[in-house]
Amino acid sequence: MGGGPSEDDAAHLAGAAENSLQPSPRGHVVIFLPALNEERAIGHVLDRIPRAQLEAAGYTVSIWVVDGNSTDRTLEVGRKNGASVFIQAGRGKGNGMRQAFDHLLRARDRADGGSREPEFFLMLDADGSYPPEAISTFLDALASGNDVVLGSRFRGRMAEGAMTPLNAIGNRVLSALAHLLFGVSVTDVCTGMWGFKADTLRKIPLEAHGFDLEADLFGSACLSQARITELPIDYDARIGPPKLIPLRTGMQIALRLFVRRLNGPAQPMPRGRLDSTQTTKTPA
Ligand SMILES: Nc1nc2c(ncn2[C@@H]2O[C@H](COP(=O)(O)OP(=O)(O)O)[C@@H](O)[C@H]2O)c(=O)[nH]1
Ligand SMILES: [Mg+2]
Incomplete structure (x- = not known):
């Protein structure tokens, strides 16, 4: 990799931006699937996204696999199943998602020409553990005035063996810590399924590099009064x-919660810098 997006990429991107200029009565939905070597799962996740139902309801939908430089067939399976692909620079879920958010926010800014149609960003893990069918409910919650929606696994049905006892305890403790530090009630701060108004993401600073992303999202959203x-x-x-x-x-997640709390409501990060080593492709 390196050397910036090729002309081919630029053409794809221009095409994507033109598509999103089509008026959409209920707004634009961008679905992100962070993925590192998920060739076995990602096709199923993409299959289960209720794209046609969302489009019938009046949303324009785009789906992006945010790839952490997978060495298996993740990208190929993603493209075959209709997703666009964003290949992050470097490693880590936090780094990948921050780059992808910045990239798509910038693309949306270029595309909407100031019309400011509603924009909703959804993120769910690409490993088959989270329910893509719930996306519509997340969108309803955002459309009815929430800025950030997170899916709590502890308030829903958890399949046997889906979470190890150690992870369950860890998630509970980290959620209690998040509640204590930020004063906002949360039962599952480490969840991998989130929805945001794009404008909220534009305003909140994010610094996480890895699996501390969710702690950073939560803390930063709380501090910005979302x-x-x-x-x-x-x-x-x-x-x-x-x-x-x-x-x-x-430990990394706990540290992120403390650092975010101590740093306080930082200035929003300048959005829209495209790292020269990132590459993007929409499906052919
Ligand atoms: N883009 C990207 N995604 C990653 C990276 N590491 C993990 N992921 C994805 O992040 C999601 C969560 O990872 P997972 O191993 O399932 O963690 P867990 O669900 O918290 O146990 C999965 O969809 C992974 O494929 C990375 O470095 N970059
Ligand atoms: Mg997982």
């Missing part, structure tokens, strides 16, 4: 091996 709500979601066992190392990741 209206946050939780919805119950079902949680299944993931397809394929996990990427997360429990205890180390737990």
Whole structure:
């Protein structure tokens, strides 16, 4: 990689921006699937996204696989199933998602020509554990005035074996810590399913590099007085091996919560810088 997006990429991007100029009565929905070596799961996740239903309801939908430089067939399966692909620079879920958010926010700014149609960003893990069918409910919660919606696995049905006892305890402790530090009630701060108004993401600073992304999203949203709500979601066992190392990741998440709290409401990060090593492709 390197050297910036090719002319081919630029043409794809221009095409994507033109598509999103089509008027959409209820707004634009951008769905992000962070993925590192998820060739076995990502096709199923993409299949389950209720794209036709969302389009019939009046949304314009685009779906992006945010790839952490997978070495398996993740990208190929993603493209085959109709997703666009964003290949992050470097490693880490936090780095990848921050780059992808910045990139898409910038693309949306170029596309809407100041019309400011509603824009909703959804993020869910690409490992088959979160329910894509719940996207419509998340959009309803955003459309009815919430800025940030997170899916709580502890308030929904959890499949047997989907979460190890150690992870369950860790998630509970980290959620209690988040509640204590930010004063906003939360039962599952580490959840991998989120919805945002794009304008909220434009305003909140994010600094996370890895699996501390969710802690950063939550803390930063709280400090910017965003209206946050939780919805119950079902949680299944993931397809394929996990990427997360429990205890180390737990410490990293706790540290992110403290750092975010101590740093306070920082200035929003300048959005829209495209790192020269990122590449993007929409499906052919
Ligand atoms: N873009 C990107 N995604 C990643 C990276 N590491 C993990 N992921 C994805 O992030 C999601 C959460 O990872 P997972 O191993 O399932 O962690 P867990 O669900 O918290 O146990 C999955 O969809 C992974 O494929 C990375 O470095 N970059
Ligand atoms: Mg997972």
